[in-house]
Amino acid sequence: MAVKVFFNPASPQEAVRLMYEQPGRGAYLAGGTDLLCSPEWPDFVVNIRGLLATLAQEAGELVIGAAATISRIAAWQALSEADDGLMQSCARGFASEQIRNMATVGGNLASAVPSADFATPLLALEAQCVIQAPEGQRTIPLEGFFAGPHQSVLDRELLLKIRLPLPSAGVRTEFLKIGRNPGDIATINVATLLELECDKIQKARIALGAVAPTPIRAYAAEEFLAGKPASDENIQRAADLAREAVQPISDQRASADYRRQMSMVLTRRALQRCLGRNQ
Amino acid sequence: MSLRTRETIKLKLKINGEDNCFAILPGDRLSTVLRREGYLSVKTGCYTGDCGTCTVLLDGQPIVSCLMLAAQAQGSSLTTVEALAQGSELHLLQKAFLDEGAVQCGFCTPGMLLSALALLRRVPHPSEEQVREAFSGNLCRCTGYERPVRAVLKAAAATEESSK
Amino acid sequence: MSNSGEQQFRVVGRNLWRVDGRQLVTGAPAFSDDYPQRGMLIGKLLGSPHAHARIRAIDTSRAQDLPGVHAVLTYKDVPKARGPIGRRTDLFNRVPYTRAGQDYPEPSPWDYFLLDDKMRHIGDRVAAVAAESEEVADQALKLIQVDYEVLPAVFTPEEALKTGAPVIHNEPDVIYVKDPQRNVCSGVDVQVRDVQAGFAQAELVLEHSYYSQRVQHAQMELHTAISYFDEHERLVVICSTQVPFHLRRQLARALGLSIGRIRVIKPRIGGGFGGKQEMVIEDICAALTVATHRPVRLELSRFEDLTAARSRHPMRIRVKTGLKRDGTLIANEMIALVDAGAYGSHSPTVPTNTGNKNLPRYRCPNVHYQFEAVYTNLPVSGAMRGYGTPQGSFALECQMDEAAEAIGMDPVEFRLKTTVRSGDLDELSPRIYEVGSSDSAEIEGWPIASCGLQECLQRGAEASGWSEKRQAYAAYNADKPLIRKGIGMACLSQGSGVAGIDQANATIKLNEDGSVILFIGAADIGTGGDTVIAQIVAEVLGLDLEEVIVYAADTDLVPFDSGAYASSTTYVSGNAALNAANRVKADILKIAAELLEVAQAELRLADHQVIAAQADKRLSLQEVTMHATYVLKEQIEHTASFVSPVSPPPFAAQFADIEVDSETGQIRVVEFVTAVDAGTIVNPPLAIGQVEGGVAMGLGQALIEELVFDERGRPLNKGLIDYKIFKATQMPKFKTILVETYEPTGPFGVKAIAEIPIDGPAPAVANALKHAIGTRVFELPLTPERVLRALDKM
Ligand SMILES: Cc1cc2nc3c(=O)[nH]c(=O)nc-3n(C[C@H](O)[C@H](O)[C@H](O)COP(=O)(O)OP(=O)(O)OC[C@H]3O[C@@H](n4cnc5c(N)ncnc54)[C@H](O)[C@@H]3O)c2cc1C
Ligand code: FES
């Protein structure tokens, strides 16, 4: 019902300890844009706003603090240079100016909704999640992070940071989203990444959101494209495979049929745009 | 646990340049505290971050005060619309809003003014698109946004004039 | 500004700051919630979890025992009246009433009770709580134990009309319901001449069915009320209402108090759009004050406001049109099946407008309009901007495009040929307002005095590049490109107040310096009504706008006014103010005539001076008013009224230029042109703002807005996150053309402007969509899925 105690931990370790030791139902509070919208508030909150907000470039990777706001991520030049603007493009269609100034990427992932916008670009970028547990830290790939709608693998643990291996130079990426109006929760979103060598696709990553119980990668489509020429036919075939990978539901935003169809359309468009073919 | 056993928190923050200290409860939303303390320009229309009528500037950045616990604002600096006018002299943006007919019911107006203020501080001469993006979190059911957008562009142009 | 040959105005027609502008831009206290009272309790409502149910048992004892709870009210506190009304033993008596804010006697069914043991939609009032804090109130609601007998429910008018369908209003004490056993709330059936004969003569007959969805006002300020007893034991209610006087009367009935014991104060309102032309919460808020004798504040949550307050009537409308191949209309028939929701509210009157604000726009000898409004177990359909007109304009304007296409005529051309002109008669409206005498040919039509529709069509077509785009887009679409382009249009008419019903009064009190205090009952709901009326008064009295001090919408201070609806404020309340100002002016001139020793007829009042041009004499206004006050010892003050015998229609033509993504089905509105004839424009930026705001709302209805419910009647829109309204980043480019005509019955020639802009976006966009993709979508909203289905791509 109401939050009864507010904790301001000085370190991630303390945050996790509080979460484990305090009686009652607790929650980490970052931007608050998901948590405070829910009708049932926890008994206590552990404030991590500003605690895990570092953005850093380390050997061969970029590290995003889980409590970094969407606005800061969008403005981080090192990132947009490395990922061909993928995360920035995702941020651009995210909510509104005010929400971007509050919402954090960690909160976006930890809420584990199928439509979470940052899940798809981060899946395409093969992000690693660093998790703080009481006994220490562990790192898992983002692919293994989601367990179902509103469910991640976190059990009172804290998502500390997200590590992005630097994509190869010349990587091409694209993020596309359909909503009922700008900044809407995604009816469907798609992130694609292509590494090319002389018109041949070396590597493809395709992630889709709001079309399955969790954000997903379209593995069959990715494998199909690997090593193939970037022809229209191959792109279409990959898009068809992406369509086969989804298991959408119908809700107030769209029907399952529409989502299925858009999985194909958006995947094809995103891949074509990676190839500089504007569609 | 009942209301009385909960501990109050001493919240220190700067509002419109003045130091304040309020007694708050752990679960108080920032918007609730601000209204309780008399900053009535802060409106509320949804409590879910959608309408933007509760917009305030937190360390210069627009946020929705309904989705922040007041306790999270400890030590920060806030701006509300009460800060805009100097005595009876309205701020350039306020004047532009009235000149252009950008105020209909006025319920969204404080939030829009603050989003506009933050934009003009960051980008003194914004494009129309930038103004619209600055309003991306401010719903207005009355105006269709055209007059508010023009008002901001007009205020920006007027600043240019006066700084020449 | 041009005004058809009348005199040059000083204040009218100028771009002036609104009278409440400073208050609003500085964020000063203005809205209901900005006036908290000492010791105020928080009121909350328990809504029904079932669409149709009876309370078998309800136990509030645990809630009542919670510390901090001051009252828990249920239907048990409103016993069925066995004795005479006003029995002293009960706090309240069960009396049926309507919450729809209209003149007395309301045309609405009296089918509502303060609290009842039967629930008719999800969110219907089960109980009300007053407690010391929001949190305690919430806790108390959870502690109320209710045992429901769940009843079968119906969610469409079609289901509700079936024999054997559950009866929603089977209580014996409701009154003014048309046919409760069949779930029929209201209906009208009128005919001008004979449509059947018309269809027989026609060379071509078209018939289509169109559906308009349930949309909601989504005004930014939630329904909010604060009630308390003042130091004289009078009940004061500060609330966001469009109808302070109707509200006071209905509150008196609901609570069994005398009207004189109640004071309703409407401060600024954060948007109404019709949703606040209704007593949505004030009755229960005040009941909590009566029960606790404490100030109570009650504010709906956004979820309650969206899904359990009021919304627009969904309608399925069948339109049948007979015409000649040269474009002459012979017969037009509209048959509407209307979803009234759980209570009658505005259902007798809203669907009436659906016909009579649309059909008379066309010159057509045979016209038939029929509607039936049917109860369902969904939220109450009420008043909403346009008041039934948008549903009808969507159907009729799509149909007229179909008609034009069927005979191979350009849609604008077709309208130029078939729509009414100044001097034509509206034959349908008098038949509707004199129900029963519909086919007698003897009823006189209402003359249309001013009509700028032809000019709206021409100038709108020009500004939108209609002819060129119509052709260019057709050629461009021929290759079936990814992005299709379309341009479509619609023409519209509305009203200015309700003829013979709406009443306004204004009092003007002259200060000794010549400034005035204006007391008006009119309820400015953000439209700028107070400003526009003050401009009218300033104009007559030669004052600056700042010298007209407005007190509005406080039932203790100001004279009676019907309220803000039917776009009536400028026209009806403006006329009352004009009359009062003219009387004040006459007094001033009379005194001045004595002082100057010239005939009163030779005097002019302008710019703070009384001028006798012939005699070359003049006095300052202040000299006259000081003389009146201190020498003659007179207080100059006048009250005047206005009731309009007519409701002069404003007209408009609207044009939508769109792009359609043929793979995703998404529609982008690129440009939207409105050419509107609203008579004289008193305050251009405010008028243009009304147009742009109306278009934004209309585009929402066209494309993204809809309240949706699951198979058990549960709302799926949890808040604004799932009830989308247009944002700044998706607005089209606007072009707005004010086509000025002079309405002889309006103050300074004005007509109404607040509603008409919302009537056109849906049909204009739907017609543009047809132009772009070649297939028509008959149902709103025009979602990507419907577009793809129309393209046969899903
Ligand atoms: C108006 C509005 C628009 C929105 N639009 C979008 C949109 O376009 N796209 C989109 O994807 N989302 C959108 N959202 C949802 C929301 O903003 C995002 O999911 C946001 O990223 C959540 O971050 P936060 O910091 O605010 O999370 P919080 O609300 O602070 O937390 C969310 C949940 O995650 C947990 N949590 C937070 N951080 C951590 C951590 N580091 N470790 C473990 N658990 C943690 C919290 O305990 C809580 O359960 C919108 C929300 C609103 C209100
Ligand atoms: S009340 Fe905060 S965004 Fe609506």
Ligand code: FES
């Ligand atoms: S002016 Fe009314 S909501 Fe913007």
